Amino acid sequence: MTLDNILEEIKKANTIAIVVHENPDGDAIGSALAMKLALEQLNKEADVIIPEYPSAFSFLPGVEEIKKESEIQEYDLAIALDCASIKLLNGFAKYFDNAKVKVAIDHHSSNTMYADYNFISQDSPACAQLLLVAFSYFGIEVTKEIGTCILAGIITDTGGFRYSTVTAETFRFVAELCEKGVKVSQIYDKVYSSKTRAKFELHRIALERLEFLEDGKIAYTYITKADEEKVGAENGDYDGIVENGRDVEGVEVSLFLRETSKGIKASIRSKNYINAAEVAMMFSGGGHLRAAGCSNLPGTIEQVKNQMINRIRSCLK
Secondary structure (H helix, E strand, O other), X not given: OHHHHHHHHHHHOOOEEEEEOOOOOHHHHHHHHHHHHHHHOOOOOEEEEOOOOOHHHOOOOOHHHOEOOOOOOOOOEEEEEOOOOHHHHHHHHHHHHOOOEEEEEEOOOOOOOXXXXXXXXXXXXXXXXXXXXXXXXXXXXXXXXXXXXXXXXXXXXXXXXXXXXXXXXXXXXXXXXXXXXXXXXXXXXXXXXOOOHHHHHHHHHHHHHOEEEOOOOEEEEEEOHHHHHHHOOOHHHHOOHHHHHHOOOOOOEEEEEEEEOOEEEEEEEEOOOOOHHHHHHOOOOEEOOOEEEEXXXXXXXXXXXXXXXXXXXXXXX
């Protein structure tokens, strides 16, 4: 069994790196910190390497130990969490590439099975929930600190338990975390109810630009690098923009484009019948049935918009 192999590699490793996808969300960050805390119970120290993360998750236990980079160039073991493909590691792929043994734990249907050992389940609504399965197998006690990180991940990737990916098992896990003293309302408030002025301004700009195509079935908006600099936004401030379009009555697909220094980043959300992951994979991206994305797309925002809207149109027919 894969978990047997992963546990064996953890026991053998003297140096361990934990990495996640670029532009990490709460599931990636929460999963990474939960894994680090869990490994400590196995008497293993691990480096969580995340160059940049949203300040909204600075409340998570162990966040102060996150490293932007590491002096170690070749780890015995590298664990990639919440990452569908190796190219999505981007800035910190070298720590994964150079590791002697590579492990991936993920819940994306588009996962490319890029590690030596892959523990993948697209039935899990969050990587953090999948970690609970692994931790149980490893004999890890889920403490309040681990549970807080796990719940932050679950809340983030389920949209606060609103998405169709949520199952009865999800709520059973959450109930167990509550029994450990984890506060659902506090974590929810940190993730969704706390909004900086920069985030407010960014969302205002995106809403002003929101347009509806194909008789209201497609919602589209965008943010430029100049917008970001004007309001002083950070990565976490973009959370929720693409959902604003999707939540409008009659919309089937919401597309949000963001201009970055590396190219155009696209976020796709769908409601009922469009496979968001399939659309993203046409542009070398990936994700889930109803939530997906792609990064570093070449061209201008207008060019990428036209390309992606045409693909989405073909899926609507």
